[in-house]
Amino acid sequence: MSDHPIAPVAAHEPPYYAVVFTSVHTEVDSGYGETSERLEELVKDVPGYLGMDHARTPGGLSITVGYFRDLAAIEEWRSDPEHRAAQRNGRAHWYETYTLHVAKVERSHTFQRTEN
């Protein structure tokens, strides 16, 4: 999707929030890809948005983790009209099951290999 090196979002100075979204998709993917790309752009405008990590095992679990400075940033994103419409579509079509965990990060750490 992009030509920059793959890297997880690095540790920020705590406290900040991690919104962990774990899901299993249905077989209905129609509209999902476009919506997903649109939301990835849209969330960048939310003040306090710090980044997002995503991984999906083929035929298995999907995990998205969004990082936000505070609960106000999460609330602004949660109530965004386009995001809300996507949430409805998700429940109606795309997700067999999902769980959302809203969690306050108390400590974090990034490791980066240095030798070449």
Added chain:
Amino acid sequence: MSDHPIAPVAAHEPPYYAVVFTSVHTEVDSGYGETSERLEELVKDVPGYLGMDHARTPGGLSITVGYFRDLAAIEEWRSDPEHRAAQRNGRAHWYETYTLHVAKVERSHTFQRTEN
């Protein structure tokens, strides 16, 4: 890997902790699979362990989220000797980069499709 249906760990009653581990692997996978399977069994013996979600995009990001009742459970797991040896191997061989976020879950929610 198993024949039970794929499902993310369901929401528990807060507060509990989510340990979010995001990583990019090197090309050195030797010993990783066995160690990973062994640790998945071992962590189940930690009092306060609530479950684990994992997703890995082929050629991309890996995300593991472990859920624990409290910091004492996380500390017990973190200091387990086999887990510690695996952490050393991870930094020496398996991971190009990783980030760990230790976060206290304040609210959570599970959606499960009901229609068939």
